[in-house]
Amino acid sequence: MRVEFAHFRVNVHGESYIKCAVFFSKANPNDDIFRDALLVRCTIAAELAQPDTRRFDAAALAYEENGQMVFWGHEFLMKYLKKNPLPKPNGWVEVYQNQPS
Numbered sequence: 632m633r634v635e636f637a638h639f640r641v642n643v644h645g646e647s648y649i650k651c652a653v654f655f656s657k658a659n660p661n662d663d664i665f666r667d668a669l670l671v672r673c674t675i676a677a678e679l680a681q682p683d684t685r686r687f688d689a690a691a692l693a694y695e696e697n698g699q700m701v702f703w704g705h706e707f708l709m710k711y712l713k714k715n716p717l718p719k720p721n722g723w724v725e726v727y728q729n730q731p732s
Contacts, residue, residue, distance in 0.1 A: 657694035
């Protein structure tokens with residue numbers, strides 16, 4: 632499946648940055664194991680697409696549930712996303728998603 636994502640840097644202490652990725656996708660089924668698996672697949676696919684330049688310090692899933700945005704992933708990034716506008720997608724990756732047996 633095609634997953635859009637945003638990659639960006641967050642300034643944390645003046646000259647220090649954290650490289651972040653937000654993947655706009657919901658796991659199916661939407662439980663911890665499948666969310667973790669989807670996040671790992673998306674992160675690896677995005678990093679491998681540009682191995683010389685793209686390494687993420689923090690990654691998260693972002694999806695809508697019951698009319699509200701929900702985030703799953705790195706704690707720092709989830710807090711950041713709750714306090715700031717959601718970044719616009721600027722890339723995409725193809726990943727597969729396991730289906731429940």
